[in-house]
Amino acid sequence: MKGNTMADSPIVHWFPGHMAKATRMITEYIKKVDVVIELLDARIPRSSANPVITELVGQKPHIVLLNKVDLADPKATKEWTEFFTKQGITVLAIDSKSGKGNKKLISTVERLSKPIIDRWVAKGIRSRSVRIIILGIPNVGKSTLINSLAGSAATRTANKAGHTRGQQWVKIGKNLELLDTPGVLWPKLEDQRAAARLAMTGAVSDDVYDLEHVMKQLLNHLLTNTPNILVERYKLKEEEMTDVDTILESIGRRRGCLVSGGVVDFDKARRIILQDYRNTKLGTITLDKVDEEPYYPENGEDTQNG
Structure with a gap:
């Protein structure tokens, strides 16, 4: 870890190109799926969110998952759940490590994807599995959630024609397939x-x-x-x-x-x-507040205020 730096230096040393690359990757991934799941850290729902996801999702069903609720303040999680709901976004609070919320997630995906399947049937299109993607930053619990949904005998299909090399589909239900992708970090470095x-x-x-x-x-x-x-x-x-x-x-x-x-x-x-x-030795703490504005310090201004 780095030592002292000037107050006008960035707290996190990252590069603008990472955001552009992440956006390109997400755009390509979303083209391949029917339902988009955005996995956020319940302790920092705003800080761990990709600011461009809603725009890229378009009209596809979009589910926000507040993960690691066991580490977050329950009152704050309730406030964040209400915040997303008011925006018309389907939101669920889960704990990927224990599997809490998995059944509700599957049933929610099935409910949101029903209109898609109905359209296929109406057009005479042969039914296929509904394809899902879970987008999330590293260490937010994406791999744990995927493994939990798939079970110990996860069925990972071979690379499919027309899909980027190295991508795999994980069977998580009779008619559900999940696109397994790497975690993509997109820190909002301005904040x-x-x-x-x-x-x-x-x-x-x-x-x-x-x-x-x-x-x-x-x-x-x-x-x-x-x-x-x-x-x-x-x-x-x-x-x-x-x-x-x-x-x-x-x-x-x-x-x-x-x-x-x-x-x-x-x-x-x-x-x-x-x-x-x-390690929650300080209790369950949520750092992001619903009514909090992004913080953009001027050059030379101390960034210690939390």
Whole structure:
């Protein structure tokens, strides 16, 4: 992980070409399927969403899945579910690891695809399996969900004529086939708060972001929204809860993150807190709020606010 950087440097170091490449790939994938499933991290539904998916989906059935609900705040998940529903988007809250929500997902796909099958029948087209795609960023649980839906005896068909080499179809039901695709990362780099939250949840590789800035955002979020969690987890005193720098130093000392001379190893302390967050040692926390606006800091403006 990188050390200190200037405040006007990006939190996540990525390249614009990745977004363009992701868009091209998604466009090609969507052409091949009947139903599009968008898999989001329930902790960061906005930050983990591809801003161009709705546009590319067009008139095809579109399902949004809020995954990892076991790691998210239940109240916030309910608010996000209502948010998508109001936009006319079918949304389900699931946990791909435990399989929670799988049956409802299958029945929802079957319901949404019925008009498609009816059109085939009306036109005299020989019925085929309904083709589905699950789009999601890395580490959002796509592979876990696909394996869970397919079962241990996943039927992966051979490459089909007319399809890009290397793509495979997974049978997940009598009349359902899933296009197995790699996870595509599309961080909205203009919104550095979203980029930081992708880093917090592990969606971005740990060697491409600024650890100091990411942890300032996480600590600021905790201090602002759930200070009691910090106090309980790290046994902090009231006078140590004044700002994120004091909190970090206090946690570092309590957890023995010291080098010669009794100086705190701040990076080690940051990693301990980050792992505690990812492992829900800090509770179930949703970082994205429904009523929150994207954050685009000006050059030189500190991006620590969470």
